Amino acid sequence: MMRRWPAALLAVLLLGLSGISAAGQGPIRSETRYAGAYTLRIDLYSDPAFTGRRLNFDVVVDASTADQLRSVTLTGSAIPEVGTNASPLRATLSHAGQPVGGFQGYVTPQVRGSYRLHLTISGPAGTNAVDLPLRVAAPTAIPIWFAWSIGLAPLLGLIGFSWGQRSYLARLQAGASPGPPAASTPAAT
């Protein structure tokens, strides 16, 4: 029995390493979009994305001439589709360095549902926008009754405390110094 723990530790280490290597792998979804004179290859690193976690993506912009790529800017946001009760999210984008026209970005969706990644590119060849549909998943939903049971559980504590205070009041009054009788004002304690 005692000899099993090194094997278990090894298994945990291997699992951890496999997770790290998976995270270091390339994109799992690539899409190409055309925005006027520009071609955008968008690489997503998770699909579907997950609420509360960064959705990392790369955008590689290409054009027919190198001049058109000079001083190109890219802005982006994740816009919730109809039926997704969420706020628009601005994407954080930065130049990747290499290749020229490469960008790295991320958004952190807060609500599950359908979005579109809206990218606007501006450069010498003009300004254009493209959209890429996104799906965002969330943890499994617990039953509503269970959620209410958890949410209202502190109320039981409050009710119990209030109930205990009734007897506490009786003890307080019993322990209060008797003092002179207050016959004229029955409310006096």
Added chain:
Amino acid sequence: MLTRPATTGARDHPFAGERHFRLFAAAALVSMQTLAAVGLGWDIQWHRWLGRDAFLTPPHLIIYTGVVGAGLICIAVVLVETERYWRRVPGVDRTSTVSLLGVFHAPLGFIVAGFGALTMAVAAPLDNYWHQLYGVDVTLWAPFHMMGLIGAGIAYLGAAYALASELVRSRRDGTAGRRVMIFGWPGIALGALFALTAVLRLVRVLMEPSIETFPTWQLGPVEVLTSPIGLTLAVVLTSMAAVVMLRKPGAATLMTFMAALFTATVTLLAPIAVRIVGDASGYTYRLPGHPHINWIQVLLPFAYVLPAIAVDVAYLAELRRWHRMRASIVAGLAGSLPMTAIATILTLDGISSTEAALRMLPASSNELPPQPAFRAIALGALVALAVGAYSGRAGEQLGRIWRLNTR
């Protein structure tokens, strides 16, 4: 041994250090809770105008700073008082602390407030989870919003207990000292009243959906208007507790006025703060136009002063003639009458004027809730009167506990 009379508030009283420590801790606790309340007021406007694009929005940061700060203060007080109890420091004994698990000994208020802060802290990630599932416009009456609000209510009650017990001790032995106002009886009394306003302000926030979105509850075949019931409970309970705790004319009125002033200030400043951050950060507003001050919403909290005046007058007038129980019920009924009228008018106006339901009810996104039927209004008023009478009695008992409790 010659000692200075206690009523002079002598600083060399053996309990003075202990008393100052507790008062300082209670003041810090109320400050942290107030910070969280300011954050909540800002957060409500933030949701309305900007939605919810991250967990740690600026208002959330303020709320959770307040919650964590309050929790840490409670933990610190429990640990310090426990150490002093076992070291037999003068002033820290069974008459000034309660036992927790047989090991910890601390003032009841800080233990209660600590549990409230803990409940709020647990509710925060659960609330985030609920938003991830069901969106940014989850109604306030959602499971983990309620959990957080119940936690806040417990924490606010704890703060009121903490200050009220110091009020009793200072009244009995005068160790708080009268030369320094903030540590003297008037300062502690005002602090206790302000701590009590938090309970009233919280229930007012809690009942907002009943004014804007869900005006009635369907209980089997019966439909009942809810806002008069909840608001009467809050106003009468806190007013009665205030007037009995201090046994001073006008205590309830002063308490509700302080609550109204605080709420009005937050309601006034919150849209401005949203606009400043929204414009500076380039947010897109969800509603037409820019965040603006709604003067009706700013002035509305002062309407709650009227029921408190009724409670004040009725209780003090009837107390001279009647038994305590009868006086508290009469005062409760007196307070519930204006409160019921105000809440009913607010609801009938609130449904159409705020149009909150259009955002909160996606299933019927083109329709506002129907105006409540007369039967629902009448039943709501009747239940509110009954609740008012009961709240008068319960508030009187709570006030009496706060008038006697030294722990």
